[in-house]
Amino acid sequence: MYIQYTQYAITSDISQGAKMNLIEVNGLCKNFDSFKLKDVSFSLEQGFIMGFIGRNGAGKSTTLKCMLNLMNNDGGSVNLCGLSIPKDEIEIKNQVGYVFGGVDFYPEAKISRITKVTKSFYKDWNNELYKNLCDRFEIDQNKKFKQLSAGMKVKYSVAVAMSHNPRLLILDEPTSGLDPAARDDLVLLFQEFIEDGEHSILFSTHITSDLEKCADYITYIKNGQILASTEKENFRTCYISVAGKKDQLSTDLEGKIIGLHKHQLGFEGLMKTDDKALAEQNGFEIASPSLEDIMIHIERR
Amino acid sequence: MKSQTLNLLKKEIKLGNSTQSICWVICCFGMFLIPSYPYYVGPFYITLAIMMTFALNQSSHDILYTVLLPVRKIDTVKARFLYCGMYEILALVLALIGALIHHILPYPDNAAGINITVAFFGLQLIVFSAFNLIFLGNVYKNPLKPGVLFMFSAAAYLVLFFIFEFPVWNYWGMISGLKKGGFDLSWAISDALLRRPWYSLENIGHYLTSTDMESQIHQLPVLGIGVVIFALSWLLTFHRAARQFEKYDI
Numbered sequence: 195m196y197i198q199y200t201q202y203a204i205t206s207d208i209s210q211g212a213k214m215n216l217i218e219v220n221g222l223c224k225n226f227d228s229f230k231l232k233d234v235s236f237s238l239e240q241g242f243i244m245g246f247i248g249r250n251g252a253g254k255s256t257t258l259k260c261m262l263n264l265m266n267n268d269g270g271s272v273n274l275c276g277l278s279i280p281k282d283e284i285e286i287k288n289q290v291g292y293v294f295g296g297v298d299f300y301p302e303a304k305i306s307r308i309t310k311v312t313k314s315f316y317k318d319w320n321n322e323l324y325k326n327l328c329d330r331f332e333i334d335q336n337k338k339f340k341q342l343s344a345g346m347k348v349k350y351s352v353a354v355a356m357s358h359n360p361r362l363l364i365l366d367e368p369t370s371g372l373d374p375a376a377r378d379d380l381v382l383l384f385q386e387f388i389e390d391g392e393h394s395i396l397f398s399t400h401i402t403s404d405l406e407k408c409a410d411y412i413t414y415i416k417n418g419q420i421l422a423s424t425e426k427e428n429f430r431t432c433y434i435s436v437a438g439k440k441d442q443l444s445t446d447l448e449g450k451i452i453g454l455h456k457h458q459l460g461f462e463g464l465m466k467t468d469d470k471a472l473a474e475q476n477g478f479e480i481a482s483p484s485l486e487d488i489m490i491h492i493e494r495r
Numbered sequence: 496m497k498s499q500t501l502n503l504l505k506k507e508i509k510l511g512n513s514t515q516s517i518c519w520v521i522c523c524f525g526m527f528l529i530p531s532y533p534y535y536v537g538p539f540y541i542t543l544a545i546m547m548t549f550a551l552n553q554s555s556h557d558i559l560y561t562v563l564l565p566v567r568k569i570d571t572v573k574a575r576f577l578y579c580g581m582y583e584i585l586a587l588v589l590a591l592i593g594a595l596i597h598h599i600l601p602y603p604d605n606a607a608g609i610n611i612t613v614a615f616f617g618l619q620l621i622v623f624s625a626f627n628l629i630f631l632g633n634v635y636k637n638p639l640k641p642g643v644l645f646m647f648s649a650a651a652y653l654v655l656f657f658i659f660e661f662p663v664w665n666y667w668g669m670i671s672g673l674k675k676g677g678f679d680l681s682w683a684i685s686d687a688l689l690r691r692p693w694y695s696l697e698n699i700g701h702y703l704t705s706t707d708m709e710s711q712i713h714q715l716p717v718l719g720i721g722v723v724i725f726a727l728s729w730l731l732t733f734h735r736a737a738r739q740f741e742k743y744d745i
Binding site for chain 1: 562
């Protein structure tokens with residue numbers, strides 16, 4: 195089933211054909227005793243999906259929480275849908291939908307009751323869209339939240355997040371713990387959501403295969419710092435996968451290989467595309483890396 | 496009241512800890528029906544209901560759910576305070592019903608502590624004020640960990656309970672001593688009280704626990720003081736909690 199999402203009143207910028215940034219994060223900082231978010235900056239234009247990746251503890255959830263004013267920032271600014279946090283927090287929360295994967299809201303409450311309470315807070319709740327999404331995902335309104343499967347819980351959370359007609363969806367690990375079929379259902383839904391060019395999704399995950407299917411942009415965070423924020427293809431073409439025999443390696447070359455792993459048969463790792471000529475001169479096997487390859491090698495210690 | 500605060504209050508009732516809270520309310524009411532019982536124990540069950548409302552936040556992720564809604568943080572605190580206040584006022588309503596039942600049946604004088612008098616309501620409001628200041632006034636530093644804080648606030652509740660009951664126990668102690676004398680008891684009580692200064696524990700106890708209409712009218716200042724302390728502590732506690740919750744990182 196194809197679901198048509200309501201379009202919001204279009205700003206003057208958009209009516210003239212210009213696309214606006216639904217996310218603008220500039221120099222965001224948050225200090226904990228054992229962890230720091232340092233100068234996080236990225237932006238996302240309407241009509242696109244951005245994958246927000248990094249290993250567990252890299253700062254993905256902290257960034258999202260700071261963006262939503264769930265945590266107080268120690269510096270920087272956040273603009274969502276052209277409005278600023280914390281000044282326009284309530285309007286932003288009307289225009290942004292959130293899903294936190296793995297969080298069971300009110301496990302003992304019936305789905306219908308949670309929905310009834312939730313919709314009373316939103317000025318643009320679309321009951322028809324909610325019903326369509328629940329029919330599509332076969333969500334039983336009479337079940338308690340805890341009786342839903344892990345996949346159903348996320349689908350229900352997504353249905354609720356989409357039903358108040360948000361322009362932007364912010365998803366924190368929504369597909370973690372789901373089977374491939376459930377993940378595919380969601381990815382298809384996300385693609386439909388942005389198809390009209392007016393909506394966007396920021397999708398935090400460490401399951402990079404989902405992003406291979408649907409993301410247009412990748413923002414990579416490591417140890418609280420943004421390593422890259424660019425188009426997915428640009429990000430991938432920045433790196434090449436290399437492999438070879440041990441005798442092909444030299445100390446200089448080892449310094450150029452990211453996440454070098456030596457094994458009995460030889461070695462494998464990642465190199466910057468700028469160093470491709472060097473890899474070719476030394477006869478390395480060269481391949482195009484997946485997002486997962488890049489992430490694994492960047493995070494390898 | 497702004498509509499979102501009202502919606503949040505409805506959310507507290509529909510998605511919160513209402514089912515379990517009703518059990519505590521029934522326990523509270525049951526205590527008022529027991530003849531000769533320390534009646535401050537009944538409303539203590541209400542403080543348990545309040546603590547459990549916060550304790551169940553952890554499993555229901557209530558805090559995260561609420562702050563993601565298009566509401567201000569201060570409104571979520573306001574709604575929770577209204578919800579807790581509602582239960583505290585309910586305890587007093589139940590006490591009032593208990594007092595009516597005592598009057599109609601009638602019950603014997605309460606030898607275990609204070610009768611359900613006008614003064615009792617005032618003193619109970621002071622006990623709730625202390626509980627609120629300690630528990631609600633600090634729980635928003637970390638609303639997911641109410642346990643230790645509840646121990647401190649419950650201790651304060653019990654200390655005040657003993658302080659307020661102490662004069663009444665002295666009064667009942669004096670009466671039980673006079674009963675052993677085997678003479679006209681009402682005359683002996685009046686005589687014994689007159690021999691003591693007005694501020695003696697026995698006289699204060701007599702003042703607090705007397706149930707006749709004239710005495711209850713004389714107890715109105717205690718109720719008035721209770722209402723003022725409760726209202727002031729409520730405002731102070733609310734602003735303190737709202738400030739704490741603004742700073743709280745979820």
